[in-house]
């Protein structure tokens with residue numbers, strides 16, 4: 060495992076004023092992740108795991124929290140000491156493609172957290188030589204497709220058996236930068252006024 064990338068941790072604030080922390084996941088997040096999962100609606104779990112999966116096993120908790128920060132990476136979003144969102148990528152071995160997955164607590168949907176996670180994951184992945192993200196999502200998952208489309212990346216899709224396979228280059232382009240600049244709803248970093256002076 061590579062060293063924990065502590066420099067990627069930051070405080071962020073949503074448009075509506077929620078003060079959140081964003082940081083790479085750690086092995087000691089297993090208990091927080093278990094509680095986060097227990098609070099999710101069955102619809103959200105189904106959309107993320109494609110099955111009713113009310114409890115994460117110990118093996119899954121270890122797998123999801125123990126990443127190497129190079130081929131496997133996850134960001135968590137924390138609010139008042141609890142997790143409220145997770146976004147991750149897993150590089151497909153021997154390729155420059157990574158599969159992404161997201162889940163945000165139901166009560167924090169539509170605040171731009173999903174899009175922020177995608178943008179931040181793309182930055183990390185690109186710096187590690189990953190050029191392309193792919194994901195599978197259910198055909199009626201408008202929120203997930205909305206996040207992909209709002210990113211400004213050029214998303215190609217293929218549908219089979221009610222599952223959409225999405226794939227897009229994460230190379231920063233004028234279009235993706237312009238698209239980010241327009242996203243006023245996406246949580247932004249808290250500026251420390253002392254440091255800003």
Ligand SMILES: CC(C)(COP(=O)(O)OP(=O)(O)OC[C@H]1O[C@@H](n2cnc3c(N)ncnc32)[C@H](O)[C@@H]1OP(=O)(O)O)[C@@H](O)C(=O)NCCC(=O)NCCS
Pocket residue numbers: 102103104106107159160161162163164167168169170171172173174175194195196200201202203204205206209241242243244245
């Ligand atoms: C998919 C999911 C992660 C999105 O999280 P979220 O924090 O609500 O996402 P955002 O607020 O960034 O964006 C979602 C929505 O805003 C839209 N959106 C986001 N930013 C936008 C912007 N700047 N401009 C316009 N639209 C934007 C998207 O179209 C989408 O539409 P909706 O909220 O009206 O449905 C969340 O719904 C979830 O956890 N779902 C269950 C698990 C899941 O489906 N995972 C995907 C399988 S990998």
